[in-house]
Amino acid sequence: GQQLNQSPQSMFIQEGEDVSMNCTSSSIFNTWLWYKQDPGEGPVLLIALYKAGELTSNGRLTAQFGITRKDSFLNISASIPSDVGIYFCAGPHTGTASKLTFGTGTRLQVTL
Amino acid sequence: DTAVSQTPKYLVTQMGNDKSIKCEQNLGHDTMYWYKQDSKKFLKIMFSYNNKELIINETVPNRFSPKSPDKAHLNLHINSLELGDSAVYFCASSQDPRASGASYEQYFGPGTRLTVT
Numbered sequence: 001g002q003q004l005n006q007s008p009q010s011m012f013i014q015e016g017e018d019v020s021m022n023c024t025s026s027s028i029f030n031t032w033l034w035y036k037q038d039p040g041e042g043p044v045l046l047i048a049l050y051k052a053g054e055l056t057s058n059g060r061l062t063a064q065f066g067i068t069r070k071d072s073f074l075n076i077s078a079s080i081p082s083d084v085g086i087y088f089c090a091g092p093h094t095g096t097a098s099k100l101t102f103g104t105g106t107r108l109q110v111t112l
Numbered sequence: 113d114t115a116v117s118q119t120p121k122y123l124v125t126q127m128g129n130d131k132s133i134k135c136e137q138n139l140g141h142d143t144m145y146w147y148k149q150d151s152k153k154f155l156k157i158m159f160s161y162n163n164k165e166l167i168i169n170e171t172v173p174n175r176f177s178p179k180s181p182d183k184a185h186l187n188l189h190i191n192s193l194e195l196g197d198s199a200v201y202f203c204a205s206s207q208d209p210r211a212s213g214a215s216y217e218q219y220f221g222p223g224t225r226l227t228v229t
Binding site for chain 1: 116153154155156157160168202204209215216217218219220221222223
């Protein structure tokens with residue numbers, strides 16, 4: 001079945017640093033979604049990408065739809081303590097559009 | 113003005129009991145979902161309903177039964193609870209992803225942490 005692998009699995013960074021994470025798949029996706037999950041809360045949609053090569057920003061967050069359609073990247077600039085959480089990529093399942101496949105997650109910890 | 117709400121937030125119960133989790137969305141979406149998140153934070157789809165019709169039913173024990181009284185509500189009833197059912201359950205909603213030009217964006221509730229003892 002479709003799998004989305006996220007890298008790194010976890011990261012510890014200092015406040016003010018920039019963060020990069022990625023999401024890769026063995027199959028093509030036509031949409032990439034990036035979510036953030038705060039501790040004890042539900043995932044919140046950050047950015048949606050619909051075209052190969054597309055680069056979209058949301059404040060300090062920038063996400064890119066990989067040109068091969070098999071990957072996507074999320075960057076966070078000048079991290080702050082509230083960036084702590086788990087970041088998930090997701091995309092619609094090829095066979096069943098109603099179903100989202102979620103990535104394995106990247107856990108971000110920010111130290112002062 | 114909560115978009116997707118779930119009750120209860122926490123549920124602690126004993127093995128063998130029957131319990132329900134409720135979900136409501138006020139986004140006007142046609143499609144609603146139940147997900148299970150395990151201790152490793154992996155999110156897995158369980159069910160999906162579109163306008164009260166079941167459209168996704170993953171390999172879930174039949175002790176789990178979703179019920180959708182209308183398109184704004186999707187409840188999850190669990191019979192004969194087992195230790196392995198302990199997890200966080202999330203409700204979500206979206207536009208109908210099968211519709212032409214529809215968005216795949218799903219919006220999640222705050223989750224229900226179920227602990228079975």
